[in-house]
Amino acid sequence: MLPVLQIGPLTLPTYPLSLLLAIWAALAAGEWAARRQGIAGDHIYNAGLYGIIAALVVARLAHVIIFWPAYRTQPLEIVGFNTRALIWWPGLVAALLVAGWYIHRHRLPWAKVADAGALGALVGITIACLGAFLAGRGLGAPTRLPWGISTWDVPRHPFQLYWMLATATTAGLVAWVLSRQKQPGAAALVALVGYGLALLLIEPARADSLTTTGGLRVAQLVGLAAVILALWRLRTRLKPSPDELPKSQ
Amino acid sequence: MTRNRYEVPRSTGRRVSVVQVRWTLLILLTLVLGLAWIWVNRVPSNSAFVPASQSPAPVIGYPAPDFVLTTLDGEEFRLSAQRGTPVVLNFWATWCPPCRAELPELRSVSERYAGQLAVVGVNQAESAATVAKSSPELGLTFPIPLDLQGDVSQVYGVRSLPTTFFIDRNGVIRQIQNGPLTEATLAQLLRTIFP
Numbered sequence: 001m002l003p004v005l006q007i008g009p010l011t012l013p014t015y016p017l018s019l020l021l022a023i024w025a026a027l028a029a030g031e032w033a034a035r036r037q038g039i040a041g042d043h044i045y046n047a048g049l050y051g052i053i054a055a056l057v058v059a060r061l062a063h064v065i066i067f068w069p070a071y072r073t074q075p076l077e078i079v080g081f082n083t084r085a086l087i088w089w090p091g092l093v094a095a096l097l098v099a100g101w102y103i104h105r106h107r108l109p110w111a112k113v114a115d116a117g118a119l120g121a122l123v124g125i126t127i128a129c130l131g132a133f134l135a136g137r138g139l140g141a142p143t144r145l146p147w148g149i150s151t152w153d154v155p156r157h158p159f160q161l162y163w164m165l166a167t168a169t170t171a172g173l174v175a176w177v178l179s180r181q182k183q184p185g186a187a188a189l190v191a192l193v194g195y196g197l198a199l200l201l202i203e204p205a206r207a208d209s210l211t212t213t214g215g216l217r218v219a220q221l222v223g224l225a226a227v228i229l230a231l232w233r234l235r236t237r238l239k240p241s242p243d244e245l246p247k248s249q
Numbered sequence: 250m251t252r253n254r255y256e257v258p259r260s261t262g263r264r265v266s267v268v269q270v271r272w273t274l275l276i277l278l279t280l281v282l283g284l285a286w287i288w289v290n291r292v293p294s295n296s297a298f299v300p301a302s303q304s305p306a307p308v309i310g311y312p313a314p315d316f317v318l319t320t321l322d323g324e325e326f327r328l329s330a331q332r333g334t335p336v337v338l339n340f341w342a343t344w345c346p347p348c349r350a351e352l353p354e355l356r357s358v359s360e361r362y363a364g365q366l367a368v369v370g371v372n373q374a375e376s377a378a379t380v381a382k383s384s385p386e387l388g389l390t391f392p393i394p395l396d397l398q399g400d401v402s403q404v405y406g407v408r409s410l411p412t413t414f415f416i417d418r419n420g421v422i423r424q425i426q427n428g429p430l431t432e433a434t435l436a437q438l439l440r441t442i443f444p
Contacts, residue, residue: 070433204290215292224283235272
């Protein structure tokens with residue numbers, strides 16, 4: 001594990017660094033994919049950056065609203081640099097809304113932007129997973145497999161690396177689909193299938209899963225829903241056009 | 250008669266492609282297998298479940314490693330003796346400005362929830378005289394166990410100061426904060442161990 005990078009007197013935490021790198025790589029990959037589809041790459045950078053800014057502002061605002069009694073006595077903390085003081089779900093919704101507004105305002109083709117965004121997201125998640133592994137974030141389930149990594153005297157699944165492999169493979173597949181696709185949106189659906197399958201299959205290798213009623217793992221339920229939704233959308237896209245159909249008697 | 254990819258069921262007159270039928274079957278199969286996989290891999294109980302055999306580790310969801318240290322007041326402090334009470338276990342040092350900055354928040358919480366919540370400030374590798382000298386200025390009103398050799402800090406994997414562990418009434422670590430706490434983040438993290 002490499003939780004910090006020691007460069008002379010400078011100590012840099014690995015995980016936040018990997019997140020910054022992941023954001024940059026995600027935008028760069030998205031921009032590349034957009035250009036291949038005839039969309040100006042700047043649009044991807046703009047939509048991504050506006051989304052990130054909106055996410056940070058709304059995530060902090062949500063924290064301020066929920067913990068207002070604490071902020072009332074320390075108002076400067078509202079703009080303080082504290083990565084813990086964020087509520088991520090409202091931030092994520094805000095990011096999607098703002099990015100969506102940008103796409104709508106510039107009349108960009110939704111399906112092609114989704115394809116480019118899917119590739120970017122997968123590249124970003126791949127890098128973030130590597131950072132999580134290096135920083136030792138999360139806890140794998142105990143295993144007797146030879147590649148188990150000893151954590152607190154127990155060999156455990158390096159589930160972050162499983163994730164990294166799964167998302168990198170899916171990113172490769174999505175890039176391949178993008179290079180030869182005829183139907184805009186198909187690459188994004190393939191990405192959703194890959195990501196959903198990763199959630200479904202890899203989550204049991206974690207020891208710290210969020211669970212719901214009956215001990216079911218939330219990530220697996222979300223993953224299965226994503227796979228089914230994406231497969232269903234792919235199925236409807238296979239609907240033959242009237243020209244392809246035989247003439248009925 | 251040539252075989253076509255698309256067939257026309259006579260009963261409904263609706264055009265259905267063979268490919269679409271196969272996709273539908275694939276989706277149904279995925280759904281069934283996926284649900285079975287989720288069921289097989291369910292966690293025995295809710296997220297608060299901690300097997301008795303689980304070894305202590307400074308990790309979220311694991312029992313906090315026990316330790317015994319002498320406090321600044323010369324009394325013995327044993328973490329396991331706090332069982333039944335949520336614990337905020339803070340690692341700090343007098344030379345650490347962020348640690349000093351968050352002490353008022355910890356003191357405030359300690360006084361507000363006296364008897365319901367234990368705030369403990371483990372001082373890392375400083376002499377009793379050094380800590381005692383700063384005590385009046387810092388207003389230390391909660392127990393300050395002295396980790397003279399840094400052994401407890403090592404067991405807890407403390408890599409930077411301040412670091413704070415939030416331990417529930419069953420002795421299980423629920424959150425870990427690396428870096429200083431503000432009043433807001435302290436309130437947020439307390440929710441994980443204290444109703």
